[in-house]
Amino acid sequence: TQSFHLVVLGGDGIGPEVCDQSVRLLKTIQPHLDGVEFNLDPHSVGVGEYQRSGEALPQSTFDACLASDAVLLGAMGLPNVRYPNGKEIAPQLDLRERLQLYGGVRPIRLFHEDDTPLKGHGAGDVDFVLVRESTEGLFYGRDAVADLEADEATNLLRITRTASERVCRLAFETARRRDGKKKVSLIDKANVLSSMVYFRHVFDEVAKDFPDIEAEHIYVDAAALFLVRRPQDFDVLVTENMFGDILSDLAAGLVGGMGMAPSGDIGDKAAVFQPSHGSAPDIAGQSIANPIAMHLSTAMMLEWLDHPETRRAANALNTAIADVLSDPTQRTADMGGKLSTVAITDQIADRLNYH
Amino acid sequence: TQSFHLVVLGGDGIGPEVCDQSVRLLKTIQPHLDGVEFNLDPHSVGVGEYQRSGEALPQSTFDACLASDAVLLGAMGLPNVRYPNGKEIAPQLDLRERLQLYGGVRPIRLFHEDDTPLKGHGAGDVDFVLVRESTEGLFYGRDAVADLEADEATNLLRITRTASERVCRLAFETARRRDGKKKVSLIDKANVLSSMVYFRHVFDEVAKDFPDIEAEHIYVDAAALFLVRRPQDFDVLVTENMFGDILSDLAAGLVGGMGMAPSGDIGDKAAVFQPSHGSAPDIAGQSIANPIAMHLSTAMMLEWLDHPETRRAANALNTAIADVLSDPTQRTADMGGKLSTVAITDQIADRLNYH
Numbered sequence: 001t002q003s004f005h006l007v008v009l010g011g012d013g014i015g016p017e018v019c020d021q022s023v024r025l026l027k028t029i030q031p032h033l034d035g036v037e038f039n040l041d042p043h044s045v046g047v048g049e050y051q052r053s054g055e056a057l058p059q060s061t062f063d064a065c066l067a068s069d070a071v072l073l074g075a076m077g078l079p080n081v082r083y084p085n086g087k088e089i090a091p092q093l094d095l096r097e098r099l100q101l102y103g104g105v106r107p108i109r110l111f112h113e114d115d116t117p118l119k120g121h122g123a124g125d126v127d128f129v130l131v132r133e134s135t136e137g138l139f140y141g142r143d144a145v146a147d148l149e150a151d152e153a154t155n156l157l158r159i160t161r162t163a164s165e166r167v168c169r170l171a172f173e174t175a176r177r178r179d180g181k182k183k184v185s186l187i188d189k190a191n192v193l194s195s196m197v198y199f200r201h202v203f204d205e206v207a208k209d210f211p212d213i214e215a216e217h218i219y220v221d222a223a224a225l226f227l228v229r230r231p232q233d234f235d236v237l238v239t240e241n242m243f244g245d246i247l248s249d250l251a252a253g254l255v256g257g258m259g260m261a262p263s264g265d266i267g268d269k270a271a272v273f274q275p276s277h278g279s280a281p282d283i284a285g286q287s288i289a290n291p292i293a294m295h296l297s298t299a300m301m302l303e304w305l306d307h308p309e310t311r312r313a314a315n316a317l318n319t320a321i322a323d324v325l326s327d328p329t330q331r332t333a334d335m336g337g338k339l340s341t342v343a344i345t346d347q348i349a350d351r352l353n354y355h
Numbered sequence: 356t357q358s359f360h361l362v363v364l365g366g367d368g369i370g371p372e373v374c375d376q377s378v379r380l381l382k383t384i385q386p387h388l389d390g391v392e393f394n395l396d397p398h399s400v401g402v403g404e405y406q407r408s409g410e411a412l413p414q415s416t417f418d419a420c421l422a423s424d425a426v427l428l429g430a431m432g433l434p435n436v437r438y439p440n441g442k443e444i445a446p447q448l449d450l451r452e453r454l455q456l457y458g459g460v461r462p463i464r465l466f467h468e469d470d471t472p473l474k475g476h477g478a479g480d481v482d483f484v485l486v487r488e489s490t491e492g493l494f495y496g497r498d499a500v501a502d503l504e505a506d507e508a509t510n511l512l513r514i515t516r517t518a519s520e521r522v523c524r525l526a527f528e529t530a531r532r533r534d535g536k537k538k539v540s541l542i543d544k545a546n547v548l549s550s551m552v553y554f555r556h557v558f559d560e561v562a563k564d565f566p567d568i569e570a571e572h573i574y575v576d577a578a579a580l581f582l583v584r585r586p587q588d589f590d591v592l593v594t595e596n597m598f599g600d601i602l603s604d605l606a607a608g609l610v611g612g613m614g615m616a617p618s619g620d621i622g623d624k625a626a627v628f629q630p631s632h633g634s635a636p637d638i639a640g641q642s643i644a645n646p647i648a649m650h651l652s653t654a655m656m657l658e659w660l661d662h663p664e665t666r667r668a669a670n671a672l673n674t675a676i677a678d679v680l681s682d683p684t685q686r687t688a689d690m691g692g693k694l695s696t697v698a699i700t701d702q703i704a705d706r707l708n709y710h
């Protein structure tokens with residue numbers, strides 16, 4: 001029996017309640033898998049932990065993440081609790097940097113035409129993956145503190161060869177593995193920024209190792225427009241950290257919003273799977289939060305564990321979710337529906353089918 | 356008689372042919388105005404000029420712009436002609452910096468439901484103005500040249516008090532003048548970047564001078580999502596240069612694409628009006644380009660000249676354009692129609708009505 005050490009971080013706001021539901025699904029799934037065991041290991045993290053211990057990401061939690069096979073995370077941060085410098089408490093950024101989770105993998109998939117604000121798109125018409133570089137770019141300068149009395153404030157956008165190479169490689173590998181258009185679009189601003197000329201250069205070098213995958217360049221402004229006008233043309237996108245932050249929220253908006261958008265932050269030594277949404281404290285504790293993004297993130301984790309049995313489980317979970325979402329009456333409140341966090345999870349659990 | 360000195364820069368690709376049509380409209384309008392004269396002064400600029408003289412923005416053109424009452428610009432740049440450092444020839448960026456055109460004003464308006472990719476939105480439902488800071492931000496570092504052999508490349512994002520103050524002020528004044536929701540949304544990333552904490556601080560200071568205008572803060576990633584899910588909630592947005600570049604293209608995508616998106620680059624000493632689209636060399640010379648963005652930019656210019664008669668002309672032109680666009684069969688090829696650049700301009704000219 002192979003035991004997977006899965007660190008579970010509920011976090012803040014709706015984080016724990018959506019995370020609990022994914023844990024429940026994992027426990028439902030486990031008995032159906034052959035020779036695979038999930039060792040679920042909860043740890044504390046986030047604003048609650050900051051208020052208790054003064055540290056949003058305690059060393060013991062960090063160590064557990066580093067030693068784990070994968071981390072499942074709910075949501076972190078609360079808008080009204082900030083560090084003394086005014087910035088939000090967002091330990092997911094620390095996790096990304098300290099665990100070198102360089103690839104922010106954000107799949108965007110439309111399950112039902114009712115879920116998109118776009119005309120003329122139905123299930124499967126929007127189906128791409130955005131890979132966001134997550135350790136540098138404009139986020140490199142995030143530790144700087146502004147002097148509000150000064151005449152100016154600056155932040156540095158930094159692109160390194162090492163980080164660019166590994167994130168571009170991840171994008172091409174994703175395109176190769178996916179059953180898609182076999183295409184990677186680099187989203188840059190090489191017409192204006194030298195760091196982006198550099199990023200493009202590295203991308204082009206990596207592309208040579210993937211002759212079976214089409215490589216194209218799109219300026220970030222044009223990409224924002226193409227995403228709303230012809231999202232069906234994309235397969236895999238790779239981009240800088242800040243651009244990826246913006247475009248992945250835009251993309252989530254095309255398929256139902258943040259409650260439908262999973263993510264995996266992938267590194268060579270660790271990986272963290274979490275919904276793209278925030279902690280939504282205004283609706284916490286009411287069991288009305290949409291757990292779909294969390295469950296899709298859990299499926300990503302199962303796939304990423306890369307064992308035949310966990311891949312089988314990922315398929316079962318993805319299929320059950322798609323099955324529920326094919327019926328637009330099966331939705332939580334954010335999507336105009338009536339199901340609770342628990343009830344929609346029950347629907348998914350009922351449809352789990354292990355082939 | 357008041358004479359307005361209008362510098363006309365056709366530029367590259369489709370620039371001259373769309374610009375010619377706006378000049379034609381100006382000539383049609385002029386005899387209907389009382390005591391106002393347009394002194395149209397064409398100058399050369401862009402890649403064509405770069406190839407001729409080695410300078411994309413000759414000093415004489417620059418001087419004429421500086422001395423003018425307003426500049427009307429077609430489009431500049433050609434993807435295949437670049438500076439030796441690999442970057443595109445984009446003298447609009449030089450114009451913005453050298454003329455200190457700090458406010459990139461980009462009105463976004465939906466004229467007909469057929470023109471938007473969004474469900475459930477009709478004429479007027481999307482109607483906001485994005486004000487993009489245009490002299491600094493991440494574009495501050497645009498002169499840097501990348502060393503492709505180095506281990507990294509960087510660019511500096513710079514926010515100054517002076518530039519932030521004037522662009523925020525312009526945004527609030529725009530909201531005050533508009534017949535809208537009397538709201539300004541600052542789009543920032545103050546949860547992560549100190550330069551954005553600084554920008555927000557300056558915005559909040561300026562907001563105090565406009566107690567009649569609602570001021571709100573939205574993170575740039577959330578803004579990208581809100582723009583696709585509830586664009587009707589926006590009135591005036593103000594943001595950093597790079598964020599504005601991305602979001603304004605996204606926004607243009609909501610109302611028909613770049614062919615429908617006008618812009619004004621506004622400074623204290625000069626102003627340049629141009630369509631947001633590029634030079635589209637692939638369709639140049641065929642009279643199939645969409646001149647609507649150019650004509651809307653011309654109307655912005657007339658409004659900006661701020662003479663009762665030019666304001667009357669702006670109204671006439673805007674109304675005529677809206678009138679043509681209320682009929683979705685009156686479109687150029689980019690919008691699925693059959694009209695030529697000249698024919699759709701004829702339609703507009705026919706509907707000019709001076710109240």
Ligand SMILES: CC(C)[C@H](C(=O)O)[C@@H](O)C(=O)O
Pocket residue numbers: 077090092093245276546547576
């Ligand atoms: C919460 C915030 C710091 C974070 C980010 O900017 O990366 C979030 O927007 C995300 O996309 O994961």
Ligand SMILES: CC(C)[C@H](C(=O)O)[C@@H](O)C(=O)O
Pocket residue numbers: 191192221432445447448600631
């Ligand atoms: C052509 C390009 C340099 C320019 C910019 O990035 O500002 C354009 O995208 C714009 O929005 O005016």
